[in-house]
Amino acid sequence: MPSSITSHHESSTRQRIVEAADALFYQRGFEKTSFADIAGQVKLSRGNFYHHFKTKDEILSAVIELRAAHTQAMLEHWTASEETPMARLGCFAEMLIRNRKDIQRYGCPVGTLCAELAKLEHPAHGEAGMIFGQFRHWLREQFMALGRRADADVLAMHLLSRSQGIASLANAFHDETFIRREVAQIHDWLLTLHPEEPAARRRAKTSNPPKP
């Protein structure tokens, strides 16, 4: 089945292009990265490269799609691996520490791409913003599960905002202590929102009715 082999090979070449572009857009910025830079990383001839992508905007769309898929997988992993919404929100905050080296060097991949595309008035600005939307939606779900139905979206935006600010200043000052301190403050803040699990509270109410 040579055709299926070819098609598999083509798809993996495409994948390699998108992954190389993903890294370069993050590390150097979208505007600065050229076709030649990406082709150089994946060691492709110009002809082979054009077979997969005709414009840098097509690559950008594929990169945003890849990032959205990675984000979705990460959020689903946090949902599956942690039992409580509080622990899941903690995973979000810890992401800043886990990615601290890259954040100090290149900032947040979502925030810096959105900011660049806004300035370029690039039509993909909305698509890139959808990745923030994925985080916002997931965070809102966790705050709702925490029993904060009324202000879940306000809290989601606040937490997303805190994480963006940390990434921005960590990038400007290259200060790991600052990241760790701010993440610890986020954990403290989360605990003030809801010290107990709603399920535990309901159980407590049922088993210990107030004495008359």
Add this chain to the structure above:
Amino acid sequence: MPSSITSHHESSTRQRIVEAADALFYQRGFEKTSFADIAGQVKLSRGNFYHHFKTKDEILSAVIELRAAHTQAMLEHWTASEETPMARLGCFAEMLIRNRKDIQRYGCPVGTLCAELAKLEHPAHGEAGMIFGQFRHWLREQFMALGRRADADVLAMHLLSRSQGIASLANAFHDETFIRREVAQIHDWLLTLHPEEPAARRRAKTSNPPKP
């Protein structure tokens, strides 16, 4: 005195170039802005332009110098126009509301330039970061005046970080309500730090000694 007229004219041409570049770097980004874009804005011939600046990096240095001078003037204005450190810190927070239109469209001028220069590994990244340093230093002074000597720098970085996060998400979501809500939260947070002015407290202590 024709020479003095010429020199004044030259200096104002230089000033116009730097101001045009300042706006373009903010609105489009540094990498995207070309010599031709800047010359077009100030309606200068290539020769006249090169008389003032030979490279885009020279213009960048002049833009950062201009922004640092504007920042210094703004901070000094806040210091002079407000009597209490709490009111001055309020000015800092209100800046997000005052500049909300530009922030929603182009993000924070300091944060987005720093982020871009970090990715470009541009030697001026440190210079641009000094503008964050100016804010940090001034905020630290206000927190110290508020009687928070021990954690003044931690609080300064926290407030700077909150403002950066707000700018980043306001730019991504174009949401003015979000900006106003987060700024109100910053005012609330400031009040929890120190509900009274130290001077007022001292006066209160002197005039109302505790009854035995």
